[in-house]
Amino acid sequence: MAQPTTSPRQNTIRRPAERNEPRPRVNRDGGSSSGRFKTPSFNWGAALDRWLTDQRSALTLGMLLMGLALGLMVAFISYIINGPADQSVVGAAFSEPLAETGTETRNWVGLVGAYVAQAFVFRWFGVGALAIPVIVFLSGYKLTFGSELVPLSRATKALLFAAVWSSLMLGYIVLVTDSAQTASVWCGGIGYEVNVALYSLFGWGNLAFIGFLLFFFVVYFFDVRNIRLPDFSHSTQPRAKIRSDDPLQTYAESELEPEADDEIEPDDEEEHQPFSPQSQPVNSFVSDAVTPDEQPIPATSLPEVIAQTTGVTLTIKNRDTTINNGADTEELSAVPAPTFEPDPFEEDDLVATHGLYDPTLDLPQYQYPLSDLLTDYPNSRKAQVSDDELTANKEKIENTLRNFGIEIDSIQASIGPTVTLYEIIPAKGVRISKIKSLEDDIALSLSALGIRIIAPMPGMGTIGIEVPNKNREMVSMRSVITSDVFNNSKFDLPIVLGKTISNEIYVADLAKMPHLLMAGATGQGKSVGLNVLLTSLIYKKHPSQLKLVLVDPKKVELTLFNKLERHFLAKLPDSEEPIITDTKKVVNTLNSLCIEMDNRYNLLKDAGCRNLKEYNAKFVKRRLNPEKGHRFLPYIVLIIDELADLMMTAGKEVEQPIARLAQLARAIGIHLVVATQRPSVNVITGLIKANFPARLSFKVTSKIDSRTILDTGGAEQLVGMGDMLLSSNSDIVRLQCPFVDTNEIEDICEFVGNQRGYDDAYALPEFVGDDGGQGDDKDVDMANRDPMFDEAARLIVIHQQGSTSLIQRKLKLGYNRAGRLVDQLEAARIVGAFEGSKARDVLVQDLQTLEDILKRLKGE
Numbered sequence: 001m002a003q004p005t006t007s008p009r010q011n012t013i014r015r016p017a018e019r020n021e022p023r024p025r026v027n028r029d030g031g032s033s034s035g036r037f038k039t040p041s042f043n044w045g046a047a048l049d050r051w052l053t054d055q056r057s058a059l060t061l062g063m064l065l066m067g068l069a070l071g072l073m074v075a076f077i078s079y080i081i082n083g084p085a086d087q088s089v090v091g092a093a094f095s096e097p098l099a100e101t102g103t104e105t106r107n108w109v110g111l112v113g114a115y116v117a118q119a120f121v122f123r124w125f126g127v128g129a130l131a132i133p134v135i136v137f138l139s140g141y142k143l144t145f146g147s148e149l150v151p152l153s154r155a156t157k158a159l160l161f162a163a164v165w166s167s168l169m170l171g172y173i174v175l176v177t178d179s180a181q182t183a184s185v186w187c188g189g190i191g192y193e194v195n196v197a198l199y200s201l202f203g204w205g206n207l208a209f210i211g212f213l214l215f216f217f218v219v220y221f222f223d224v225r226n227i228r229l230p231d232f233s234h235s236t237q238p239r240a241k242i243r244s245d246d247p248l249q250t251y252a253e254s255e256l257e258p259e260a261d262d263e264i265e266p267d268d269e270e271e272h273q274p275f276s277p278q279s280q281p282v283n284s285f286v287s288d289a290v291t292p293d294e295q296p297i298p299a300t301s302l303p304e305v306i307a308q309t310t311g312v313t314l315t316i317k318n319r320d321t322t323i324n325n326g327a328d329t330e331e332l333s334a335v336p337a338p339t340f341e342p343d344p345f346e347e348d349d350l351v352a353t354h355g356l357y358d359p360t361l362d363l364p365q366y367q368y369p370l371s372d373l374l375t376d377y378p379n380s381r382k383a384q385v386s387d388d389e390l391t392a393n394k395e396k397i398e399n400t401l402r403n404f405g406i407e408i409d410s411i412q413a414s415i416g417p418t419v420t421l422y423e424i425i426p427a428k429g430v431r432i433s434k435i436k437s438l439e440d441d442i443a444l445s446l447s448a449l450g451i452r453i454i455a456p457m458p459g460m461g462t463i464g465i466e467v468p469n470k471n472r473e474m475v476s477m478r479s480v481i482t483s484d485v486f487n488n489s490k491f492d493l494p495i496v497l498g499k500t501i502s503n504e505i506y507v508a509d510l511a512k513m514p515h516l517l518m519a520g521a522t523g524q525g526k527s528v529g530l531n532v533l534l535t536s537l538i539y540k541k542h543p544s545q546l547k548l549v550l551v552d553p554k555k556v557e558l559t560l561f562n563k564l565e566r567h568f569l570a571k572l573p574d575s576e577e578p579i580i581t582d583t584k585k586v587v588n589t590l591n592s593l594c595i596e597m598d599n600r601y602n603l604l605k606d607a608g609c610r611n612l613k614e615y616n617a618k619f620v621k622r623r624l625n626p627e628k629g630h631r632f633l634p635y636i637v638l639i640i641d642e643l644a645d646l647m648m649t650a651g652k653e654v655e656q657p658i659a660r661l662a663q664l665a666r667a668i669g670i671h672l673v674v675a676t677q678r679p680s681v682n683v684i685t686g687l688i689k690a691n692f693p694a695r696l697s698f699k700v701t702s703k704i705d706s707r708t709i710l711d712t713g714g715a716e717q718l719v720g721m722g723d724m725l726l727s728s729n730s731d732i733v734r735l736q737c738p739f740v741d742t743n744e745i746e747d748i749c750e751f752v753g754n755q756r757g758y759d760d761a762y763a764l765p766e767f768v769g770d771d772g773g774q775g776d777d778k779d780v781d782m783a784n785r786d787p788m789f790d791e792a793a794r795l796i797v798i799h800q801q802g803s804t805s806l807i808q809r810k811l812k813l814g815y816n817r818a819g820r821l822v823d824q825l826e827a828a829r830i831v832g833a834f835e836g837s838k839a840r841d842v843l844v845q846d847l848q849t850l851e852d853i854l855k856r857l858k859g860e
């Protein structure tokens with residue numbers, strides 16, 4: 001729902017102190033890093049975070065831990081073998097000279113090894129202590145290589161349990177066999193002492209206790225919920241058998257071999273697949289056999305999927321929830337989802353074994369940018385409107401209206417960051433249409449720049465007059481990024497657009513907008529607005545969840561974001577630069593996004609999902625098989641800074657893919673933000689406009705421009721510097737855009753860019769444009785060959801020269817016709833593909849072969 005632009009009606013002037021000022025959230029534990037606040041004292045946690053984020057420190061620490069693990073393992077094994085001999089040496093370590101005791105120790109890692117091993121092995125866990133170096137090694141591996149050999153947290157839990165449990169079990173055996181003198185090194189102090197204590201209480205019952213402990217662990221660790229007894233009934237229904245030792249066992253096999261019982265065993269081997277960035281954890285999913293993909297999926301065609309998704313967005317539009325502030329709204333649809341229920345045992349088994357799929361593990365150490373990268377403008381929150389100013393404006397409004405014969409009942413002011421809204425209730429009998437018709441005269445009489453009259457206020461029966469404040473408040477990016485509204489927002493793509501007239505922080509969901517058109521004359525805050533939008537997304541999203549395609553024909557506005565290449569940016573496979581500035585590349589990129597869209601629709605169709613959210617949720621629950629091409633789909637946000645340039649140089653070539661994406665891409669997580677300085681009808685064409693329901697306008701130069709972008713006047717009355725109007729679902733809200741400086745953007749990009757990223761930018765699908773040759777084949781209609789085709793072919797073969805100009809000259813044809821003929825010759829494989837300035841290869845060597853080809857073509 002759009003933000004209220006009014007406050008409760010009273011004939012009063014509200015002071016800033018009464019306003020609902022948002023308070024910054026102080027979050028010291030870093031649960032959401034975007035909410036962290038700089039404290040005056042040195043922040044050790046943040047310093048450590050930063051140190052660890054530095055790839056060099058992670059690598060050093062990782063190698064150190066792996067070395068340490070190796071040392072510990074050698075020391076422990078050596079202690080288990082030579083332990084008794086070393087016990088007295090360790091005991092004497094601090095009473096005798098170190099040099100002497102050191103030479104006497106038998107441990108392979110010397111006195112230190114003996115000392116540490118004595119603690120871990122002899123005093124605590126016995127042989128179970130061997131689990132400790134394994135944990136240390138796995139942690140070191142993760143830090144060094146940025147991926148997990150096995151899921152670290154689960155492995156740590158299992159290994160710690162194994163250490164304690166084996167100590168208890170062996171302790172029991174040592175106790176009952178009375179072999180403490182010789183074998184206590186096996187169980188360690190913990191296992192032995194606990195058993196001694198429990199034995200006095202339970203006697204043989206100890207074993208039951210230890211057994212129960214194991215049962216308890218297995219139930220919780222593997223999420224076992226029931227124990228199935230063998231089914232002795234003569235059911236003909238075969239059951240799937242999933243075995244840990246044969247992960248590739250197929251459904252088909254299990255159907256051929258009906259099993260009487262279900263064996264659901266965790267498959268630990270599957271966990272050994274390293275998880276490399278941008279790769280999918282193929283082995284952590286079941287094979288074709290046990291994937292739900294084998295379940296019958298109701299046939300859903302691509303148009304149906306699109307129709308269903310269109311249903312989703314239409315519902316949102318009508319529900320007036322495109323823009324929302326604070327409350328999260330679910331995407332709902334009246335269209336029933338195709339049913340797709342996999343076998344719950346398989347799903348449970350996979351999730352129990354591997355946990356839910358976590359895309360952020362692509363870059364497990366990624367740190368969200370901290371709020372202290374943003375500048376704190378201490379004065380930015382101060383109220384800027386004095387009592388005198390308020391009273392003077394109020395009187396001026398009353399007098400002006402009276403001059404036009406309009407009496408008013410009450411007037412109420414709400415002070416916003418840039419303008420103050422005076423809300424007027426006209427006296428009985430005054431028709432609002434009269435005020436509306438006098439709009440320009442009233443504005444003139446009030447003689448202030450940037451007055452906007454809203455008559456009537458939507459849904460209110462009052463009239464709003466917005467008067468700019470003499471001293472405006474600057475809304476800093478930091479103040480909005482640290483606000484609760486933004487931090488607690490559960491939106492998919494939250495963007496903080498600024499402050500409303502009633503000083504509320506306005507957060508919208510780009511995913512629900514679902515695309516945004518931005519306009520504004522030069523110097524009115526468009527670039528800052530785009531930076532604000534990008535900053536919001538970067539503060540809230542992990543690189544695995546969001547990819548940005550940045551198009552910057554002006555070549556200077558978005559260059560700072562270059563540093564995010566290996567984290568957030570997406571580009572065509574063959575392009576060097578992640579930020580697209582060249583028009584030809586823009587066309588290719590837009591078409592590539594259309595291919596990505598089609599690919600994503602196919603994946604959704606295959607998975608039986610209606611939109612990206614459902615699809616990713618299913619993937620996270622490991623119900624989609626990566627071996628069948630399924631992958632976690634990040635949101636893609638395409639930003640075009642300056643559409644006018646592109647429309648002038650490429651026209652339809654950019655208009656069509658933009659319109660296509662805008663029409664269809666919302667459901668598959670591709671969202672467009674298109675900005676322009678020139679909101680004229682030849683830039684913002686009807687086709688583009690119709691597909692961008694959410695539009696944002698900074699100050700424009702004329703009422704016509706305002707109408708082009710917002711369908712109504714008003715944007716020409718704005719006061720600049722980030723003062724803007726947001727139109728969505730025919731609601732118009734005036735907002736003050738936050739300010740973020742290029743230095744701040746630079747710091748944020750540096751902070752993110754210095755962290756370990758993917759190997760390369762996110763690769764968009766390849767698109768072969770007109771000059772690539774392949775695209776031309778499609779357009780060549782061989783059934784309608786040029787009447788001169790045969791002649792041209794003979795000419796080419798006789799001269800063994802594949803050139804258009806040869807055909808032009810010899811056959812006396814125009815360039816276009818000769819070009820078409822060459823295209824047809826290429827399609828018939830008589831000449832080769834276009835190779836720039838070189839003549840094309842002639843693929844047919846003699847006339848006889850050519851005549852055969854011509855005959856064949858005629859026979860078709």
Ligand SMILES: Nc1ncnc2c1ncn2[C@@H]1O[C@H](COP(=O)(O)OP(=O)(O)OP(=O)(O)O)[C@@H](O)[C@H]1O
Nearest residue numbers: 521522523524525526527528529721722737738739
């Ligand atoms: N939200 C804001 N708060 C305060 N000042 C702002 C804000 N937005 C912009 N400004 C001021 O306006 C100047 C111009 O802004 P910006 O560069 O975003 O304009 P622009 O519309 O992108 O211009 P162009 O199209 O020529 O690039 C900024 O340098 C800044 O001083």
